[in-house]
Amino acid sequence: MAYPMAAAVLERELVLYRRLWQASLLGSFVMPVLFLLSIGVGVGAYVGTVEGVSYLAWIVPGVLASTAFQIGVGESTYPVLGDFKWVRAYHAMRATQVMPSDMVLGRQAYLVFRALIAVTVFLVVAALFGGVQSWWAPAALPVAALLTVAVAAPVTAFAASIENDSYFALLFRFFMIPATLFSGVFFPLQQLPEVLRWLGYASPLWHAVELCRAATLGLPTEWPIAVHVAYLLLCAGVGLALAVWRFWVRLGD
Amino acid sequence: MVTASIAANIAARVEPSRVAAVVARNVGALRSGPAYWVVLVSGFFEPLLYLLSIGVGVGALVGDLTVDGQTMSYAQFVAPAMLAVSAMSGALAETTYNFFFKLKYMKTFEAVLATPVRPMEVAVGELLWSVVRGGLYTVIFLGIMVAFGLATPLGALAALPAAMLVGLSFGALGMAVSTLMRGWQDFDLLTTGQFALFLFSGTFSPVQNYPAGVEILIQLTPLYHAVELVRGLAIGVIGPGLLVNVAYLLAMVAASLWFASRRLERLLLE
Amino acid sequence: MADEPLIYARGLVKRFSRKGAEPFTAVDGIDLDVAAGEAFGFLGPNGAGKSSTMRMIGCVSRPTEGELRILGMDPIRDGARIRSRLGVCPQLDNLDPDLTVRENLTTYARYFGLSREVGRRRAAELLEFVQLADRAEGKVDPLSGGMKRRLTIARALVNEPDLVLLDEPTTGLDPQARHLVWERLYQLKQRGATLVLTTHYMDEAEQLCDRLVVMDGGRIVAEGSPRSLIGQYATAEVVELRFADEVDYSAKLEGIGRLDPLPDRLLLYADDGDGAVSEVHRRGLSPSSVLVRRSTLEDVFLHLTGRTLVD
Numbered sequence: 001m002a003y004p005m006a007a008a009v010l011e012r013e014l015v016l017y018r019r020l021w022q023a024s025l026l027g028s029f030v031m032p033v034l035f036l037l038s039i040g041v042g043v044g045a046y047v048g049t050v051e052g053v054s055y056l057a058w059i060v061p062g063v064l065a066s067t068a069f070q071i072g073v074g075e076s077t078y079p080v081l082g083d084f085k086w087v088r089a090y091h092a093m094r095a096t097q098v099m100p101s102d103m104v105l106g107r108q109a110y111l112v113f114r115a116l117i118a119v120t121v122f123l124v125v126a127a128l129f130g131g132v133q134s135w136w137a138p139a140a141l142p143v144a145a146l147l148t149v150a151v152a153a154p155v156t157a158f159a160a161s162i163e164n165d166s167y168f169a170l171l172f173r174f175f176m177i178p179a180t181l182f183s184g185v186f187f188p189l190q191q192l193p194e195v196l197r198w199l200g201y202a203s204p205l206w207h208a209v210e211l212c213r214a215a216t217l218g219l220p221t222e223w224p225i226a227v228h229v230a231y232l233l234l235c236a237g238v239g240l241a242l243a244v245w246r247f248w249v250r251l252g253d
Numbered sequence: 254m255v256t257a258s259i260a261a262n263i264a265a266r267v268e269p270s271r272v273a274a275v276v277a278r279n280v281g282a283l284r285s286g287p288a289y290w291v292v293l294v295s296g297f298f299e300p301l302l303y304l305l306s307i308g309v310g311v312g313a314l315v316g317d318l319t320v321d322g323q324t325m326s327y328a329q330f331v332a333p334a335m336l337a338v339s340a341m342s343g344a345l346a347e348t349t350y351n352f353f354f355k356l357k358y359m360k361t362f363e364a365v366l367a368t369p370v371r372p373m374e375v376a377v378g379e380l381l382w383s384v385v386r387g388g389l390y391t392v393i394f395l396g397i398m399v400a401f402g403l404a405t406p407l408g409a410l411a412a413l414p415a416a417m418l419v420g421l422s423f424g425a426l427g428m429a430v431s432t433l434m435r436g437w438q439d440f441d442l443l444t445t446g447q448f449a450l451f452l453f454s455g456t457f458s459p460v461q462n463y464p465a466g467v468e469i470l471i472q473l474t475p476l477y478h479a480v481e482l483v484r485g486l487a488i489g490v491i492g493p494g495l496l497v498n499v500a501y502l503l504a505m506v507a508a509s510l511w512f513a514s515r516r517l518e519r520l521l522l523e
Numbered sequence: 524m525a526d527e528p529l530i531y532a533r534g535l536v537k538r539f540s541r542k543g544a545e546p547f548t549a550v551d552g553i554d555l556d557v558a559a560g561e562a563f564g565f566l567g568p569n570g571a572g573k574s575s576t577m578r579m580i581g582c583v584s585r586p587t588e589g590e591l592r593i594l595g596m597d598p599i600r601d602g603a604r605i606r607s608r609l610g611v612c613p614q615l616d617n618l619d620p621d622l623t624v625r626e627n628l629t630t631y632a633r634y635f636g637l638s639r640e641v642g643r644r645r646a647a648e649l650l651e652f653v654q655l656a657d658r659a660e661g662k663v664d665p666l667s668g669g670m671k672r673r674l675t676i677a678r679a680l681v682n683e684p685d686l687v688l689l690d691e692p693t694t695g696l697d698p699q700a701r702h703l704v705w706e707r708l709y710q711l712k713q714r715g716a717t718l719v720l721t722t723h724y725m726d727e728a729e730q731l732c733d734r735l736v737v738m739d740g741g742r743i744v745a746e747g748s749p750r751s752l753i754g755q756y757a758t759a760e761v762v763e764l765r766f767a768d769e770v771d772y773s774a775k776l777e778g779i780g781r782l783d784p785l786p787d788r789l790l791l792y793a794d795d796g797d798g799a800v801s802e803v804h805r806r807g808l809s810p811s812s813v814l815v816r817r818s819t820l821e822d823v824f825l826h827l828t829g830r831t832l833v834d
Contacts, residue, residue, distance in 0.1 A: 008633035015630060016621050026445045038452035039307075045462055046315045046327070055314070088617030094583050095611035096634040096682075097603040173298055181306035191313050253539060253584050 005098045009106025010113075012089075017110070027074075028118035032067045033125055036060065039186065040131070050188065053133065053217055060131035061140060061212035062185030064122055068115040068144035069205045072152035073176050075111055077168045080159035090251060100247035104156065104240060108149050115148040116141060123216075134218040143215065143232075147208035150232045153239025160246035179203045184210065189222070204235045273378070297390045300339035301397065304332055307457060308403075320459050323490055332403040333412065333484035334456035336394050340419040340483075341476060342447070343390045347383035348427035349443060353434050356520070373514040380424045380510070387420030404487045411486040419479040422502040425509035426475065432516035450476040455484075475505055527595045529686050529717055530557040530580055536588035537575045549575035551741035552589065557719060559685075562712050564732035565721040566820060568830070572741040573721035574614060577690050580719065581611050594685060607635055610684030612675050614691045618663045624674060625650065625659040628681055635682040642681070649677040653707055669700025676707060687711065689720040693727060705730055725820035737824055744827045749820060756826045757818040760796035764789040764803065767811040775806055783825060790825070792818070 017024075036056070040063075044055035051058065083089040090103055119141060126132055158171070182196065183189070183205035189197055200206040207228040210221045221228060312327035320330065395413060398404040404412065430443065454460075454476035460468050471477050482498035485491060537550040550572040557563045565573040578584035580593060582602040591598055593605045618627050625646050632642030650656040653673035658666065666674065672692065679687055692708065693701040708731055712718060722728050728735050729749045737745040737752070745752055753759075758780065765788045766772060772789065773782055779802050780793040793799035796815035803810065825831055 004636055005634065008630075008636070011633055012619070012622075012630045015626055016619075019621060023441060026441060031445065031448060034449055034452050038457055039311075042453075042458035042462060043307075043311060043315065046318060046458065047311070050314060087619060088615060089619055091613065091615075092617040092619075092631070092678075093634055095581060095606060095609070095613065096631070097607040097636070098634045099603060177299060178302055181302050182310075186306060187310040187314055191310055251583065253578075 005102035006105040006109065009093065009098060009103055010109045013107065013110035014113075017114070024114070028067070028071060028114070029121050032063050032118070032122050035063050036126065036129065036131070039063075040129075051219055053219070054130075056129060057131045057133055057217060058213075059186060060126040060129075061216045062183075062209050064119055064126070064140055064216070065144060065147055065205060065208040065212045066180050066183075066185050067118050067122055068148045068208070069151055069180065070176070071115045071118060072111055072148040072150075073155050073171070075114065076107075076152045076155035077159055077171065078165060080107070080156050081162065081165055081168075084160065084250060085163075090247070094251045100251060101244045103247055104153070104243045107156065108152060108240070111148050111152045112145045115144055119144040126216075132216050134216055136214070136218060137216045139215040140212040143208050143211045146229070146232045146236060147204060150204040150208075150235035150239065153236055153243050155239075157239060157242035157246045160243065160250050179205050204232055207231045297339065297343070297393060299342070300335040300390075300394065303338075304328070304335045304397075307331055308335070318459075320461075321490060323488065325488060326403075328401070329403050329488060330484075331457065332398050332401075333487040334454075334480045336391065336398070336412065336416055336487070337419050337476065337479040337483040338451055338456065339390045339394055340387045340416045341423040341450075341479060343387040344383045344420040344424035345427040345447065347386050348379060348424045349431050349434075349440070352379055352428055353431045353440075356431065373510075373517075376428060376510060376514050376517060380421065380428060383424035383427075384417060384420045387424065388417050391416040391420070398487070405489070408487045408489055411489075412483050415482045415486050418499070418502050419483065422475065422479070422505045422509075425506045425513065429509040429513040429516070432513055432520060450474055455480050475501070478502055527592070528556040528558050529594055530555055530563075530719065531592040532556075532589065534589035535576070535579065535586055535591055537572070537579060537584065538587040548741055550579070553736075553738075553741075553743050555736070557686075557717065559717050560715050562718040562720075562731055562733045564719075564728045564735035565738055566723070566725065566728045566732075566735050566824070567721075567738035568723050568824075571738040573738055574690055576738075577688055577719070577721055581609060581688055582606050607682065608685045610679035610682060610687040612672075612679040612687070612689045612692060614694065616671050616675050618671060618674060618678070620663050622663065623660050624655055624663060624666070627663060627674060628678055631678050632681045637682065645681050645683075649680055652680075652710075653677040654703070667700065669696050669703055672696060672700070672704055673707060676704070680711075684716075686717045686719065689718065691721055691723070693722075693724065701727075725824070728820055735820075737820075737827060739824075739828045745823065752820065752823045753818050755823075757822040758792040759794045759818065760792075760799075761816055761818045761822055762791040762793060762796050762799050762803075763812075763814040763816070764791060764810040765812040766808075772808060775808060776803065779803065781826075785831075790822070792822070 036059070040056035040059050044059075047055035049055065049058075084091075093103055094100075123132065123137060123140065127137070155171070158167075178199070182192065183200050183203045185205070189200040189206060192200065210223070211225065211228050213219050214221045214225065308328035308331040312331070315327040317324050318327055318330050319325075391413060395404065395409040395416075399406055399409050434440070434443075453463075453471055454474060455471070456476075460471050460477065463471065478498040478501040482495055482502070485495050485498075532553060532555040535550055535553050535555070536548065538546050538548045540546040553572075553576065565571075565576060567573050575584065579586050579591060579598070582593065582598040582605050585599060594608055596605050598605055619630065622630060628646035628649060629639070629642040632645060633639070637645070646659075647656075650659050653676060655666075655670060655674055655677070658670065663671065663674070676689070676692070679689075689708070693704050696704065705727070708718065708720075712731065718731070720727075720731065732749060734748050735746070735752070736743045745756065747755065762780075764772075771784070773784060776782055776789070776791065779799050780791050783790040783792070791799055791803075800813055800815060803813075821831065
């Protein structure tokens with residue numbers, strides 16, 4: 001019963017995406033490549049090698065993971081609040097047999113789809129630049145999918161809990177951007193002072209970056225792979241539970 | 254010469270007290286809620302975080318850098334660029350999003366124009382406000398640079414007016430662009446454009462490294478001149494090249510203002 | 524099962540408790556029985572508890588107290604199963620603005636687990652039914668308020684529901700658009716659909732409802748068919764009298780019929796309106812205007828609560 005209803009929610013998102021996909025091209029495909037050129041190629045010329053690989057190749061998995069991260073966070077803010085507040089799409093679904101859990105799962109499935117397309121395109125472009133050095137590279141795709149849910153689910157819970165969209169500006173500035181900058185995307189976390197390093201350890205992005213780096217470069221991960229995966233699963237699981245709970249509350253009385 | 258005559262033309266059409274009234278409206282709006290304050294203040298964190306992450310974090314990987322015969326740490330190289338970016342994005346945020354919102358939805362300007370205030374005065378007032386806001390970011394950021402040893406106090410003092418000019422020129426540009434916006438979807442393009450400038454204007458690595466064609470292309474864009482100017486003054490590499498940067502930015506102010514006021518007149522007074 | 528009413532409620536209560544405020548009782552112990560094929564209405568002013576009752580019937584809001592069974596099932600345990608057989612037209616339109624008119628129906632059909640094929644077929648039929656076939660491929664936003672409401676009604680029918688819930692179906696529409704919506708609802712009724720609607724328009728209740736309850740302050744204050752309610756609580760005709768001066772003429776009108784003094788006029792209830800008017804003149808009174816009309820549910824409501832429906 002639960003499965004097909006979540007699929008109906010996913011279907012709605014896909015029908016909408018068919019109409020809006022051009023608008024997502026810049027953010028999802030062009031920006032990551034620009035980032036790679038500016039930092040990877042431009043700054044990379046001064047860096048030389050990190051952990052025995054070129055700087056470009058070193059940041060590819062980082063930019064890859066942060067692409068999924070940004071889709072996960074960004075697409076769980078205004079669109080989710082909007083479907084509660086302005087479109088009232090979730091209220092429309094609530095009047096049918098679609099359950100809050102279906103709404104959350106359907107949305108997450110859509111975001112995974114979005115992230116996987118963006119990340120796959122990026123991986124191919126990065127490979128053309130010589131930024132991929134291991135046959136394990138495709139393993140970065142499921143990691144990106146998991147990361148997407150690990151951040152999208154808690155942010156969805158947040159979006160379902162607020163009334164005013166100006167909280168999102170704070171989320172972007174105090175969570176998303178710091179997380180992108182201090183999660184081992186551009187430089188190893190070990191360079192940070194001990195205290196700041198813990199911010200990275202707490203960020204799901206860092207765990208995903210470690211896993212992606214292992215995938216595209218064959219480098220060892222900081223912690224055992226199982227620990228990184230477990231942390232992402234934990235974020236995803238807790239986030240999903242929170243999101244479903246907040247949907248129930250908001251669609252209740 | 255052209256710049257001067259346009260400036261004179263603009264000055265002739267502007268009454269300072271009415272401009273002040275437009276600025277005062279913005280200051281008044283500040284008190285209307287905490288959200289605007291928070292967004293205003295937090296806008297300054299972004300370049301600071303980039304400075305810490307790229308300048309200090311990546312800087313440790315890069316080591317020292319030699320540009321134009323001058324050797325400096327990577328953080329010293331990146332910091333002035335972040336200052337210019339901060340001035341740019343502060344001013345743009347005010348004159349694009351907020352300006353567009355007021356123009357299209359709040360009808361603030363229509364209300365203002367029902368009074369003796371003229372479109373050009375609205376434009377100049379809005380612009381001055383964006384410069385005030387940008388200046389706020391600039392002062393804080395320069396303080397941080399001095400504290401981190403990334404600029405001498407003298408260099409910081411010299412960079413302050415330069416950064417203000419950057420804010421002024423991007424504020425004017427943003428306003429001109431806003432009058433062309435059809436809807437929110439156009440802002441995605443603007444954001445991407447802004448992001449591309451941010452990445453390639455000699456911010457993170459010297460433009461001399463880019464292929465020749467790309468380098469010339471970058472030298473035509475505004476943030477490049479802003480970064481060059483602020484960096485030159487902050488690290489004390491003074492040369493005639495800086496005059497070119499200043500002229501570029503001044504011309505941008507004049508051209509944008511002229512364009513914006515014409516568009517505003519057409520949009521609001523038809 | 525066959526004899527069981529589609530909606531069965533006894534002592535139904537909905538109470539909202541907010542932090543730092545007194546709990547607010549929106550629905551205060553009501554009993555309902557709605558049988559298959561009926562067109563049943565909740566009539567009452569804003570805040571009477573109609574929408575809260577509708578939300579409980581729609582299984583999206585838990586009753587605080589009392590017994591409620593919808594289609595013979597328990598809304599708490601079988602909410603999804605019940606909702607799969609309901610069609611809901613909410614008070615606030617919640618159509619998808621980025622989808623086309625047709626896609627709004629086909630997408631919604633999928634929420635009921637209908638196949639794409641069935642969804643497409645029903646969408647086509649329903650767009651004909653609500654006279655929007657020529658707008659099928661267009662966006663929702665440019666539609667007028669009445670068109671949007673008709674589309675929302677079409678959407679509520681996409682699963683061929685056993686019970687259709689309409690919350691204020693014509694509120695906010697202009698008179699012409701209202702009549703178009705009424706026409707469609709009347710046709711639905713003719714086809715044997717079970718309709719439950721809320722309204723604060725007495726003409727809407729009179730036109731569409733076989734049976735209705737009058738709600739006020741969370742309680743049911745009267746129940747019956749529109750005609751029987753009028754017969755019970757009002758007379759066949761009502762005389763509306765206006766006087767040029769502000770003198771209270773109540774005493775002089777004593778004995779002709781029941782009187783309801785309103786701020787701007789006097790209502791005089793009489794089975795024979797013209798007779799009552801002659802009596803008024805015979806007593807030497809000369810009102811500035813006299814109107815004799817059939818009595819309506821408005822008069823019933825006024826009699827029951829001392830207030831008018833639409834303020």
